[in-house]
Amino acid sequence: MSLAIIMLFVSALCSVLVLIQYRALSDILKVFGIYFLISNCIEILALYLAENKISNLFLFHINTVIEFWFLVIFFYACDRKYGKPFPLIPVLLQGLIIIVANSIFVQKIDMFNSYSATLVNLVLLIFSFRFFFVTMDVDVTKELKIVKLIVSCLLLVFGTSLIVLLFSNAMLSISTTYQLYIWDFRGILILSTKVIFGLTFAKLLFESRSKTLQL
């Protein structure tokens, strides 16, 4: 079974878990749940297009916008609950302008948007570190534990993706086999975090069976 099929299966399963659990989730987890759901749908669509030899590069442009918007809102929701919130609208608009400008003028829709993706990764890395810093003196609750686990996984994904994206142009000069090793390595890491997210939502599902969840 190829990594793509496993990814497809895990993404679908995790999406179902989020859908079942959605009503019982707190506001913060709802935002992440929506992002997770859309991101999984885009991934499934991208895999489907790739399997059918159709270009899926435009999906990366869409994914970058969605990833940036939803995760910034996610960190904003976290800040609202655990710290001092940052100005949401200016951050969202500035990010959107940069991503769209890159897609229109620099790396067009039929190209891989490595520049804006790198920038988004960097911004989200900063937000992740900021979240850990802000919540250092916050009492640990069940919800905070889950959110911290999610942010830890996001940190790992964005951190490693940042390195891969920084070298993405240089990677074009090496053979496809080596390129695939790197992308597969990143893919395995993303898959692992998806499994962790899936297990977290599954745990919530089991807990909500016995009692009403108050996150």
Added chain:
Amino acid sequence: MKDQELMLTIMFGVIIMLVVIVITIWFFNQGQKKIIAIKLQKKENELAFQKTLLINTVKTQETERDRISSELHDDIASKLNIIHLNIHLLKKKIKDDPEVEKLIDQIESSLKQSTERTRNLSHELMPQLLKKFGIHHALKEMANIINISQVVQLSIKSEHLIQLNDDFKLLHLYRIIQELLNNTLKYAKASIVEIVFELDNEFLVMTYRDNGIGFDPENLTSGLGIGNIKTRSELLKGVYSITSDKTKKGMLFYLKFPNNDQD
């Protein structure tokens, strides 16, 4: 070869990044644990301070009550008695003037009421029986007063209380019973109240039971004197529980505290 080198460089960069992130997360978690431990310690210190403050307040309150009670009983009540006696003598001497006699009667009546009120107040502040003859007699007297009303039948089995010889502890115990009885008479509509003291090794166990309408223990407020009972139970270094059920009726208060703990 160049391709492989570039791939290994990227992989190495990714692994370094992973290690850095894991260390950073660990650092933040450790930092958080330390901060929370400090916060917890601070909170515990504050609680301990508040508890000490509360204990000292109760002790000071009791000492002051005792002082005022003694003043009322030994000084003011005695002086009122002397005045009463003198007025009685005066009344005997003045027999000719009915108006003066009437006035003296009024003064005598007011004086009698004042003396009675002073005595009661002194007793409320610090039961003299408790002070002079111990809790056994004080409780017996309490039962007698309540049983006279024939609304509530109070029975007290306090033989084991002889084991307790700390005046402050006896006073706290007496106040707890006073508070519980007060609540029963005010709210419970009970006809029977039973107080039993039992020995359990080094501990004394008090059970207070009434057959009233009961209440929801979760809705208990400090207005019912629960705060007072809690503080005094803590002063006795005891553990307590209140069991009641609206449907089954009645209330059970359980208190277990060390028998002869000298502090």
